[in-house]
Amino acid sequence: MTEPDQDHRHPDRPALVLAAEESARIREFPLSCEPGVGRLLAVLAGAVPTGGRILELGTGAGVGAAWIASALARPGDVAFTTIERDADLAAGNTELPWPDGIDFRIGDNEELLPTLGTFDLIFADAAGGKWTGLSDTLAALRPGGILLVDDMDPTRATHPDHRQALDAVRTTLTTHSDLLTADLPTAGGMILATRRR
Ligand SMILES: C[S@@+](CC[C@H](N)C(=O)[O-])C[C@H]1O[C@@H](n2cnc3c(N)ncnc32)[C@H](O)[C@@H]1O
Known part of the structure; x- marks a missing residue:
């Protein structure tokens, strides 16, 4: 949920983000x-080198995608794919003033992930690819690539099934021998990870 008052110390949000919100x-x-x-997504997207690739799992209404797209200086320098399985939601997103070149996919993350290759930055923000199918998400992360997993604050998981899934993801990420991880307590709690080179 967007809480504009948490953002008051920063400059105005990009026009595309405001439109998506x-x-x-x-x-x-x-x-x-x-x-x-x-804002963290924008920083991470801005650090992806020319020729790099970004993936968002779960486009939703396009807010995260708008942060990423707004951070990319020259459309096409960095490839950006975002996946949403809700066709109505995805259709509504086409009304926004996106820059050219974004690869919007309608489908299931878990079905598409094995077909998409590897990425420098993955934003895992959907049930598929996070609560289930996390191994395919990790397989798509390049050495030195960054994975941002949102909504990882255990205190916000009130339902036992949600808490169990969250704890399982947390354990997989924090004990994975190929990953370096950090907890970021901002917003709904994030885990930031990179694959060791
Ligand atoms: C938390 S919202 C995404 C918010 C968005 N990333 C943002 O930053 O504003 C999660 C979205 O993932 C979608 N979703 C859930 N499971 C999915 C799956 N297996 N494949 C594709 N999309 C999925 C939901 O329909 C929902 O729109």
Whole structure:
């Protein structure tokens, strides 16, 4: 959920982000990433080198994608793919003023992931590819690549099944021999990971 007052110390959000947030509000989509997550996504996307690749799992109403797209200086220098399985949601996202070159996919993360190759930055923000199918997400992370997993604060997981899934993901990430991880307590809690080179 977007909480604009948490963002008051920063300059204005990019126009595309504001448009996506407004679109999410009108469509009553409650699961967009918070500004603290979006700003981190923008920093990470801005650090992906020319020729690099970014993947978002779960486009939602496009807020996270808007942060990423706004951070890319020259469209096409970095390839950006985002996947959403809800066709109505994805259709609504086409109304936003995206820069050219973004690869919007409608489908299931777990079905598409093994077909997409590897990435420098992955934002895992959907059930598929996070609560289930995490191994395919990790397989798609290049050496030196960054994985950002949102909504990892255990205190926000009130349902036992959700808490169990969250704990399993947390354990997989923090004990994985190929990963370096850090907990970021911002917003809904994130885990930031990189694959060892
Ligand atoms: C938390 S929202 C995404 C928010 C968005 N990333 C942002 O930053 O604003 C999660 C989205 O993932 C989608 N989703 C859930 N499971 C999925 C799957 N297996 N494949 C593709 N999309 C999925 C949901 O429909 C929902 O729109």
